[in-house]
Amino acid sequence: MHRTIILIILCVLAGSTIVFADEVYLKNGDRLSGKIVRMTDGKLVLQSKVAGELTVSLADVKTFSSEEPVEVHLKDGTVLQQPVAAAEPNGFALKTAAPLQPQKFSLAQIASINPPPAPKPKWTGSISGSVGVTTGNTEAKSISGSVSLARRSEQDRTTADADVAQVSQTNRDTDQGETTENWWRLRGQYDYFFTKKLFGFFNGRYEKDEIARLERRVVVGGGAGYQWIETPITTFSTDLGVASVFEKYKFQGDTNNQLSLQAGYVFSHQLAKNTKFLHDLTYYPSFEDFSDFFLTSTAEVRSNLTKTMFANFKVIFNYDATPALGRGSTDTKYLLGIGMNF
Numbered sequence: 001m002h003r004t005i006i007l008i009i010l011c012v013l014a015g016s017t018i019v020f021a022d023e024v025y026l027k028n029g030d031r032l033s034g035k036i037v038r039m040t041d042g043k044l045v046l047q048s049k050v051a052g053e054l055t056v057s058l059a060d061v062k063t064f065s066s067e068e069p070v071e072v073h074l075k076d077g078t079v080l081q082q083p084v085a086a087a088e089p090n091g092f093a094l095k096t097a098a099p100l101q102p103q104k105f106s107l108a109q110i111a112s113i114n115p116p117p118a119p120k121p122k123w124t125g126s127i128s129g130s131v132g133v134t135t136g137n138t139e140a141k142s143i144s145g146s147v148s149l150a151r152r153s154e155q156d157r158t159t160a161d162a163d164v165a166q167v168s169q170t171n172r173d174t175d176q177g178e179t180t181e182n183w184w185r186l187r188g189q190y191d192y193f194f195t196k197k198l199f200g201f202f203n204g205r206y207e208k209d210e211i212a213r214l215e216r217r218v219v220v221g222g223g224a225g226y227q228w229i230e231t232p233i234t235t236f237s238t239d240l241g242v243a244s245v246f247e248k249y250k251f252q253g254d255t256n257n258q259l260s261l262q263a264g265y266v267f268s269h270q271l272a273k274n275t276k277f278l279h280d281l282t283y284y285p286s287f288e289d290f291s292d293f294f295l296t297s298t299a300e301v302r303s304n305l306t307k308t309m310f311a312n313f314k315v316i317f318n319y320d321a322t323p324a325l326g327r328g329s330t331d332t333k334y335l336l337g338i339g340m341n342f
Contacts, residue, residue: 022046022066024056025086032056036066039113058107062089073112074105077196121153128312128339140169142181144335146314157199160188163316165333182210183333185316197227201239212331213250213324217294219284220244221262238265245284245294249324256322258292260284274304295319308341 021033024046034048044061046054065086072080083095085102093102129145144165151158164184170177189203201224207217223241230237240263247256264282271277278300285293300314314335323329 022064022068023086024064025062026056026060027062027089028060036064036070036113038115039110040115044113058110061107063087063092063107065092071114072105072110073115074109075111076109080105118154121151123149123151124342125149126310126339126341128310128337130335130337140167142167144337146312146335146337146339155193157191157193158189160186162186163314163333163335165335179210181333183212183214184208191225193227199225199227201225201241209331212327213252215248215250216246217248218246223262233270235268236265239263243284245286247294247320252325258286258288260286260293271301276302278302291321293319293321302339305338310339310341312337312339 022036024032024036024044026032032046032048032054034046034051034054037045037047037053039045039058042058044056044058044064046056048054063086064084066084069082070084072084074080080094085093085095087093087102087104090107091104092107093104096102125148127145127147129143132140132142142165144163146161146163148161149159162185165181166179166183167181168177168179185205185207187203187205189201191199191201193199200222202222204221205217205219208214221241221243223239225237225239227235227237229235240261243260243262245256245258245260249256262282262284264280266280268276268278279298281295281297283293283295285291295318297317298314299317300312302310302312304310312335314337316333316335318331318333320329320331
């Protein structure tokens, strides 16, 4: 009698082990049993008591089921967290109490299953610069530098950068020094994502340019934007809003203070394994007169020399429809340097 009871208990325990195993049905007819660990990058990982950890491509999976709740992230941002039932090929269903009709989904909708916790957001950035000295018939000195910072989380994004350049030379005949370039600028933007694509933003910039007789240009704006693409290879976003533009020029008593439309985009693309292209453009037409506008654009090619070091070439283009007296509307700056990522 005791032996019979023990055998019954062992059979029940063995049956329980089989019943409560997750199952993955493959398109070739095989069936895998174990514990679904995770699914990321199109690879499903199953922990089997017999074979250990198994990895199969989601493209080879017909359907699957789980007894315990699993965290299924869909590509549209929906998160499901409950036991899953097997369904027709290339699909799965949520387990529900009868007689409720189970909700069904396609395997193609899955972005991940039980994904690892997202890494904590951290600041990243780069610093680059160059120094030049010329002696002999020409005495000249030049210095330029750039710094950029960025922090990205699922909910928000913060970016900031600064650029500066100064070039001076001495005339050998007159022994007089002349500054041919002396400018700097600061930019910053904060984006808050209402969805994975739609965000609101607040930004600002401050600029000075001695040669252009620009004492200061202060721009503060805000609005909404859309992140069309955000992958490790390519990013592209557009934004539209309103900005306050203040300009003060040397030798001019009046200042330019106006409310403007703000429209722009930010684009980056990995051209090759070690080479990246970055580009942005912002357009500020005055609401009072659209022919009175300020446009600014930056383009940069960055090529990695080592894991942290890079060489870069940056072009900054500004167009001011109402420049200082005696100065042109177009201003193009070129920066060539060596930098470091951090």
